[in-house]
Amino acid sequence: MxxxxxxxxxxxxxxxxxxxxxxxxxxxAAVHCGIKATAGALDLAVLAVDTFASMAALFTTNLAQAAPxxxxxxxxxxxxxxxxxxxxxxxxxxxxxxxxxxxxAARMADETALDLGCQPEQVLVASTGVIGVGLQMDRLxxxxxxxxxxxxxxxxxxxxxxxxxxxxxxxEHAVRVETSRGSFAVGGMAKGSGMIEPNMATxxxxxxxxxxxxxALLQRALRESARDTFNAxxxxxxxxxxxxxxxxxxxxxxxxxxxxxxxxxxxxFLAASRELALGIVRGGEGATKLIAxxxxxxxxxxxxxxxxxxxxxxxxxxxxxxxxxxxxxxxxAAAGRSGVVFDIGRLTVHLGGILLFENGLPHDEAAPKAxxxxxxxxxxxxxxxxxxxxxxxxxxxxxxxxxxxxxGEYRT
Numbered sequence: 185m186x187x188x189x190x191x192x193x194x195x196x197x198x199x200x201x202x203x204x205x206x207x208x209x210x211x212x213a214a215v216h217c218g219i220k221a222t223a224g225a226l227d228l229a230v231l232a233v234d235t236f237a238s239m240a241a242l243f244t245t246n247l248a249q250a251a252p253x254x255x256x257x258x259x260x261x262x263x264x265x266x267x268x269x270x271x272x273x274x275x276x277x278x279x280x281x282x283x284x285x286x287x288x289a290a291r292m293a294d295e296t297a298l299d300l301g302c303q304p305e306q307v308l309v310a311s312t313g314v315i316g317v318g319l320q321m322d323r324l325x326x327x328x329x330x331x332x333x334x335x336x337x338x339x340x341x342x343x344x345x346x347x348x349x350x351x352x353x354x355x356e357h358a359v360r361v362e363t364s365r366g367s368f369a370v371g372g373m374a375k376g377s378g379m380i381e382p383n384m385a386t387x388x389x390x391x392x393x394x395x396x397x398x399x400a401l402l403q404r405a406l407r408e409s410a411r412d413t414f415n416a417x418x419x420x421x422x423x424x425x426x427x428x429x430x431x432x433x434x435x436x437x438x439x440x441x442x443x444x445x446x447x448x449x450x451x452x453f454l455a456a457s458r459e460l461a462l463g464i465v466r467g468g469e470g471a472t473k474l475i476a477x478x479x480x481x482x483x484x485x486x487x488x489x490x491x492x493x494x495x496x497x498x499x500x501x502x503x504x505x506x507x508x509x510x511x512x513x514x515x516x517a518a519a520g521r522s523g524v525v526f527d528i529g530r531l532t533v534h535l536g537g538i539l540l541f542e543n544g545l546p547h548d549e550a551a552p553k554a555x556x557x558x559x560x561x562x563x564x565x566x567x568x569x570x571x572x573x574x575x576x577x578x579x580x581x582x583x584x585x586x587x588x589x590x591x592g593e594y595r596t
């Protein structure tokens with residue numbers, strides 16, 4: 185990301201250190217409570233606001249929704265989008281665990297609320313890890329109390345590590361948004377490595393801001409920013425049971441977000457979310473290459489996204505990229521089965537800027553040059569449909585033998 189991104193809308197965005205607690209008014213803590221088997225591995229985090237915050241969330245579209253998703257949905261309905269904390273564990277998804285799982289997810293909120301002096305419905309819950317395993321509440325409850333007693337404004341890095349499962353590295357980012365009437369910050373952290381295919385993915389994402397935003401406007405910003413960031417990534421085409429994306433606004437900067445200033449909030453969310461989303465793809469299970477699939481000249485934005493997603497999810501395209509094989513035929517075939525109507529006689533394919541297919545005919549003489557480009561760790565695929573003026577980008581990664589190993593041994 186550039187050091188400064190100027191805007192014609194009278195605001196600028198610059199990177200900021202501090203991750204999820206970069207915006208004022210937020211504290212975090214992380215502990216090892218024994219949910220993960222590895223000694224000392226952080227597996228529980230609490231994110232809290234100093235007073236109260238507007239809250240918003242997006243959840244998995246999978247019908248097999250985990251207990252924490254159901255509990256958080258219910259709490260948002262009750263609290264009207266105003267709350268004080270999120271508690272999250274890794275190492276156990278608490279999914280497909282029946283009434284006991286629901287009771288345990290609710291208890292996570294109860295125990296957090298008890299420590300923070302708020303109502304249980306003002307606490308949201310998230311879990312990630314193995315499906316079908318019950319939470320060890322005798323370990324988790326003491327961990328919640330320990331975390332709540334050690335909340336601090338500078339614990340963002342530990343919190344980002346505590347939510348990891350198979351992630352090879354933590355993902356956190358923050359930006360400052362400078363407007364003509366003052367500045368506010370947006371911070372975030374995310375986890376995700378496998379079962380990544382929105383809407384949403386096996387992903388937990390958290391965004392904070394110290395702008396003053398109503399719950400309704402916060403929900404709008406979260407939804408619109410996710411469309412081209414968290415909902416524009418894929419690792420393996422799998423949609424999970426626990427996927428959740430949360431946002432909290434403390435209001436402590438004093439900058440009020442109304443319709444006039446909404447674009448500044450949206451761009452701040454986009455800037456933070458894009459870095460986190462690309463981090464998820466770069467850290468995909470077994471991934472060695474980031475693939476950006478851009479579809480242009482589509483009839484609609486939805487058509488562009490559908491074609492790009494089909495290409496990015498294709499195992500044949502992903503393995504060809506992994507092996508540095510400029511097999512444009514796999515790209516054309518994936519576009520052709522996407523369900524979007526186009527004329528192959530107007531279709532054009534570029535790989536790393538190299539023209540390989542144009543208006544229905546190959547340019548195989550360019551294949552050796554494209555093969556060299558494929559040896560890098562970032563690959564750009566561009567497809568022109570010749571049907572309109574809309575465009576979209578979906579980010580994915582290659583498919584390696586390491587992905588198979590990780591998922592073949594996930595429970596064993």
